[in-house]
Amino acid sequence: MTKVDVNLINGIALAFEGDAIYSTYIRKHLIFQGMTKPNQLHRKATMYVSAKAQAMLINMMLEAQLLTEKEEEIYKRGRNTNSHTKAKNADVVTYRMSTGFEAVMGYLHMTEQIDRLEELIDWCIQAVEKIED
Numbered sequence: 001m002t003k004v005d006v007n008l009i010n011g012i013a014l015a016f017e018g019d020a021i022y023s024t025y026i027r028k029h030l031i032f033q034g035m036t037k038p039n040q041l042h043r044k045a046t047m048y049v050s051a052k053a054q055a056m057l058i059n060m061m062l063e064a065q066l067l068t069e070k071e072e073e074i075y076k077r078g079r080n081t082n083s084h085t086k087a088k089n090a091d092v093v094t095y096r097m098s099t100g101f102e103a104v105m106g107y108l109h110m111t112e113q114i115d116r117l118e119e120l121i122d123w124c125i126q127a128v129e130k131i132e133d
Contacts, residue, residue, distance in 0.1 A: 006110045006111050010081055011074075011078035011079070011081035011103045012078070012081050014074065014078055014102070014106035014107050014110070015103040015106055016106065017102075017105075017106030017110055018101070018102035018107070018109065019102045019105075019106075021105050021106065021117070022049065022054075022105045022124075023049050025118075026121075047132070048125070051089065051094050051095050051097075053098075054098035054102065055090070055093075055095075055097035055098045057101060057127060057128070058098070058101040061120070061123070071104050071107070074103050074104050074107040075100040075101065077100075078099045078101070079096045080100075081103075105117065105120070105121075108120070
């Protein structure tokens with residue numbers, strides 16, 4: 001595998017990676033919570049991984065000043081990249097914010113900052129669970 005400078009990867013590609021990684025962590029979390037039925041898993045996962053949920057989470061992270069300067073830069077790169085696609089169930093602003101959220105996750109994974117990635121994902125899980133209660 002050739003070494004690519006992650007800082008040169010566009011926001012959409014980072015979001016593509018981040019979407020898969022974040023989804024995987026959420027699925028694992030839900031399965032470890034004892035959920036095994038596909039419909040139940042899908043419905044519950046949507047509360048974490050939908051564009052609307054991700055936009056809300058990134059907004060909360062920004063308000064809490066949780067992101068590093070570099071992570072904010074990556075978020076903005078993902079958010080501001082023109083993807084030429086649109087979300088099925090979200091407006092353009094929400095979709096772009098969620099793309100930025102996914103770009104941060106993808107960046108952390110691709111730069112092998114796994115502890116930081118897991119810290120932010122754990123924060124997201126706790127934030128969603130607080131909202132549910």
